[in-house]
Amino acid sequence: MRIAARRILVIGTSCAGKTTFAAALARRLNLPHVELDALHWGPNWTPRDDFVPQVQRAAATDAWVMDGNYKAVRHLTWSRAELIVWLDYEMGVVVGRALRRTIRRAWTQEMLWSTNRESWRLSFLSRESILVWVLSTWRKRRLGYRKAFSKGGEFSEKPLIRLGDPAATDALLDGLTA
Numbered sequence: 001m002r003i004a005a006r007r008i009l010v011i012g013t014s015c016a017g018k019t020t021f022a023a024a025l026a027r028r029l030n031l032p033h034v035e036l037d038a039l040h041w042g043p044n045w046t047p048r049d050d051f052v053p054q055v056q057r058a059a060a061t062d063a064w065v066m067d068g069n070y071k072a073v074r075h076l077t078w079s080r081a082e083l084i085v086w087l088d089y090e091m092g093v094v095v096g097r098a099l100r101r102t103i104r105r106a107w108t109q110e111m112l113w114s115t116n117r118e119s120w121r122l123s124f125l126s127r128e129s130i131l132v133w134v135l136s137t138w139r140k141r142r143l144g145y146r147k148a149f150s151k152g153g154e155f156s157e158k159p160l161i162r163l164g165d166p167a168a169t170d171a172l173l174d175g176l177t178a
Helices: 018-029 036-040 051-060 071-080 091-108 120-124 130-149 166-174
Strands: 007-012 033-035 064-067 083-087 160-163
Touching: 007 018, 007 071, 018 033, 018 064, 018 083, 018 166, 033 036, 036 051, 051 064, 051 071, 091 120, 091 130, 120 130, 160 166
Parallel strands: 007 064, 007 083, 033 064, 083 160
Antiparallel strands: none
16 A cells, blocks of 8 residues: 555544554554654643744644644544554453553553553542543544534545554555555
8 A cells, every 4th residue: 555645634532543553654654753742741741832933934844734622623643644544443452452551551660651650549549540531532532523524624635644543554554664
């Protein structure tokens, strides 16, 4: 498969693997990778005041593979994307990934954005838990994306690759040609 698009947006529910896939896709296509979470999160898990202007600058460039779901910048990212790749995985896949990733990050104290780290307390004993977030937003996101891409939807004319499981995602990466 050959992808000619130079501005590719990767969307999907939290913990679907957007950043991992987008980074691999960017490497294969020799394009810059832009991670919206890295632009959004400041120290102590506080949203950055300059998030929208940063996304505006990044989206205005000629080439990128960008990943993220922030509705506040959808008008910037979705409208500029020449192709959208939707990681549309079943809830069990996403929850399993969320659990494994959260345990690994809390255990290893992996550095995330702006010196943030996932903690056991935040991950498992808080209403702000990524696991709670995944469970509470998975269905809403999926339905919203389906509506946006359906006939007559806001982005029904936008080129879309919908990947329904990790094997399809791996096959797309493996099948890319220069």
